[in-house]
Amino acid sequence: MIATSERCLTFSDEELLARAPQDMAYFQCLYDRYEARLLRYIHRLVWVAGEEAADILQDAFLKIWTNLHAYHPALKPSSWIYRIVHNEAISWLRKRRAYGRDQQTTWEASPEAQAMSECQPEGADQQQAIAGILALLHPNHREVLVLRFLEEMSYAEISDVLRLPEGTVATRINRAKAAFAQAAAKSNLSFTW
Amino acid sequence: MNRSEKLLQTIQERGLQPKPGWRFALSRVGGMGVFVVSVVLGALAFSVVLFAIQQTDFNVLQHLKHSRLELWLGLLPLLWIAFMAVFVGLSMVVSRRTGKGYKLTWQRLAIWSFGLSILMGTAFFISGGAARIEGVFASRVELYESIQDKKMRIWSFPEEGYFAGTIESVGDSTLFIHDFKGTRWTIDITGAFVPPLVALRIGERVKFVGKMTAPASFTADQVRPWGGQGVGWDGPGGPR
Numbered sequence: 001m002i003a004t005s006e007r008c009l010t011f012s013d014e015e016l017l018a019r020a021p022q023d024m025a026y027f028q029c030l031y032d033r034y035e036a037r038l039l040r041y042i043h044r045l046v047w048v049a050g051e052e053a054a055d056i057l058q059d060a061f062l063k064i065w066t067n068l069h070a071y072h073p074a075l076k077p078s079s080w081i082y083r084i085v086h087n088e089a090i091s092w093l094r095k096r097r098a099y100g101r102d103q104q105t106t107w108e109a110s111p112e113a114q115a116m117s118e119c120q121p122e123g124a125d126q127q128q129a130i131a132g133i134l135a136l137l138h139p140n141h142r143e144v145l146v147l148r149f150l151e152e153m154s155y156a157e158i159s160d161v162l163r164l165p166e167g168t169v170a171t172r173i174n175r176a177k178a179a180f181a182q183a184a185a186k187s188n189l190s191f192t193w
Numbered sequence: 194m195n196r197s198e199k200l201l202q203t204i205q206e207r208g209l210q211p212k213p214g215w216r217f218a219l220s221r222v223g224g225m226g227v228f229v230v231s232v233v234l235g236a237l238a239f240s241v242v243l244f245a246i247q248q249t250d251f252n253v254l255q256h257l258k259h260s261r262l263e264l265w266l267g268l269l270p271l272l273w274i275a276f277m278a279v280f281v282g283l284s285m286v287v288s289r290r291t292g293k294g295y296k297l298t299w300q301r302l303a304i305w306s307f308g309l310s311i312l313m314g315t316a317f318f319i320s321g322g323a324a325r326i327e328g329v330f331a332s333r334v335e336l337y338e339s340i341q342d343k344k345m346r347i348w349s350f351p352e353e354g355y356f357a358g359t360i361e362s363v364g365d366s367t368l369f370i371h372d373f374k375g376t377r378w379t380i381d382i383t384g385a386f387v388p389p390l391v392a393l394r395i396g397e398r399v400k401f402v403g404k405m406t407a408p409a410s411f412t413a414d415q416v417r418p419w420g421g422q423g424v425g426w427d428g429p430g431g432p433r
Contacts, residue, residue: 020211021211024201024204027201028197028198028200028201031196031197031200032197035196035197054196057196058196058199058200058203061200062200062203062204062207062209065204065209065211066209066210066211066212067211067212067217068211069211069212069213069214069216069217070212070217072292074292074293159295159296163295164295165295165296165297165298165301166296167298168298
């Protein structure tokens with residue numbers, strides 16, 4: 001049983017995944033290692049924060065736990081973990097959209113915008129505006145922009161997370177950039193990549 | 194209690210255990226198995242399509258006055274083309290979902306799946322397996338119209354110059370045959386081109402290109418083997 005976070009640091013992601021079935025403490029290490037960035041990712045992807053995002057992350061990690069043996073070393077552990085979290089977040093978003101399909105709301109009144117305003121730092125106008133534009137984009141466009149420019153993943157990693165060919169990822173990023181630029185222009189925001 | 198401790202507590206409370214590794218290994222092997230079986234079945238279907246094309250004289254259609262479109266559609270091995278499309282499609286879907294198959298575009302997957310099916314199917318066709326499959330299918334599936342049946346249909350237009358039957362007896366320059374309906378015909382083969390591979394003997398099924406001269410009488414310009422086109426199709430003396 002490993003007790004300290006310092007000891008967690010001595011293990012690679014692969015080692016933690018391999019040891020987790022025998023000792024849950026290694027799984028805890030994995031969660032602690034990824035928690036902050038995955039919560040941030042969930043927030044950027046589906047615009048939820050706080051306990052709701054933590055619930056999505058917990059559900060995703062329960063899936064990771066039960067499917068630990070599905071991990072194949074041909075994949076980077078981070079890509080595999082992001083894939084499961086991504087799917088969980090998208091699935092949550094779909095459920096919520098299905099629930100509120102008949103509700104017509106403006107962006108400002110939407111739960112996404114409210115969640116975002118709660119989470120954006122004070123005075124971060126530019127950042128908030130970018131986040132607002134991202135939220136207006138089609139989920140397919142938003143997810144590739146978030147993974148590429150905010151999570152700073154390579155095309156190969158994005159391809160593994162989204163289970164898409166790298167060429168499709170590249171095309172989607174280009175289209176997403178164009179969609180973002182168009183939305184930014186509408187909001188009088190100048191933006192260069 | 195922080196979130197990671199809460200996560201471990203939830204796992205323990207729900208009694209969750211990692212699913213055994215063999216289930217995932219089995220799923221991967223199963224996926225590969227379905228892929229291989231789909232490609233093989235697609236290949237078998239393709240081999241029968243090749244066999245149908247080889248056996249059916251599609252080029253005769255342009256010389257027939259009968260509704261060409263109707264004949265053409267009737268002669269196409271649609272069932273086998275559909276089989277091939279289904280199995281190749283299945284192999285594409287399965288390979289996309291297995292391992293790192295998602296790295297390949299649908300176009301690439303189509304090229305691989307069709308390519309493999311076409312290669313294996315051609316080999317199977319050359320080895321003569323396609324004819325056996327078709328034969329088994331024709332004898333066991335009642336509603337299925339075999340390639341031979343379709344071929345008989347197209348070679349049953351004596352009034353348009355295309356005719357076939359089984360030799361009953363052989364004269365000096367005359368053949369006596371019975372057609373597919375059992376009618377006895379006299380065929381004048383004086384001056385007809387008879388390729389060396391055509392055996393004019395009793396019981397042999399042959400095709401004729403020529404002219405119907407009277408009821409149950411036909412003058413042949415060409416005699417061809419039942420299987421294949423024979424020689425001289427495009428040259429002088431070819432079909433009108």
